[in-house]
Amino acid sequence: MKKIHVVAIVLFVVLFDQLLKFYVKLNFELNTSHKVFGEWFQLYFVENPGMAYGWKFGGNWGKIALTVFRMGAVVFGVFYLGRIVRQKYHKGFIICASLVFAGALGNLIDSCFYGLIFDKGMLYNAGINDYSNYMGLANVSSHGYASFLHGNVVDMLHFPILKGTFPSWFPVWGGEDFEFFRPVFNIADAAISSGVIAILIFQKKFFPKNDADKTSELTETI
Numbered sequence: 001m002k003k004i005h006v007v008a009i010v011l012f013v014v015l016f017d018q019l020l021k022f023y024v025k026l027n028f029e030l031n032t033s034h035k036v037f038g039e040w041f042q043l044y045f046v047e048n049p050g051m052a053y054g055w056k057f058g059g060n061w062g063k064i065a066l067t068v069f070r071m072g073a074v075v076f077g078v079f080y081l082g083r084i085v086r087q088k089y090h091k092g093f094i095i096c097a098s099l100v101f102a103g104a105l106g107n108l109i110d111s112c113f114y115g116l117i118f119d120k121g122m123l124y125n126a127g128i129n130d131y132s133n134y135m136g137l138a139n140v141s142s143h144g145y146a147s148f149l150h151g152n153v154v155d156m157l158h159f160p161i162l163k164g165t166f167p168s169w170f171p172v173w174g175g176e177d178f179e180f181f182r183p184v185f186n187i188a189d190a191a192i193s194s195g196v197i198a199i200l201i202f203q204k205k206f207f208p209k210n211d212a213d214k215t216s217e218l219t220e221t222i
Helices: 003-027 059-086 091-117 187-201 209-221
Strands: 033-037 041-048 123-125 130-132 153-158 162-165 177-180
Touching (some): 003 041, 003 059, 003 091, 003 187, 091 187
Antiparallel strands (some): 123 130, 162 177
């Protein structure tokens, strides 16, 4: 597999991811949804100051640490992708690694720049130790809502395929509502998850014993 193919995969994912994020950010009010295919597939606009699928930690400083970590991962990813292409790793593994890299880059763009280019976004409120929502539609503006590294990731893909209520006898969650699949995510998150899951499923195919031995010999030679 050639480097140009890796670049094409990364550009396709990042471009598709950013186009959808821009569309949702500029046309949806925060925490509103629009049906795409019935009830089971919706575009539900939320902003995520933390990790994939809405996970967050550490307040404002945690967000900065996460963004810096993403930057480091992206820089490492550039060199790692070049290495596995040069060493002719399995094509499937290179594709999966490209998807993971593209997803990390897509979310890094949000974290680094969205606070600078949009006039509205969720902001950290120290009084409640959480992020506050905003009202109305956001616009592209030279007066951003936050500084560099403080932008929020835009999520919108929601698949509430199954909804219901746990029976009263059910342990812990008895009587509570449930929804599958509850998390809201974006194309970048999907690319990362798909790449990692595929690597785990096909690892024996991607790393057969003979190739592993060759890789070990190559590493020792270097």
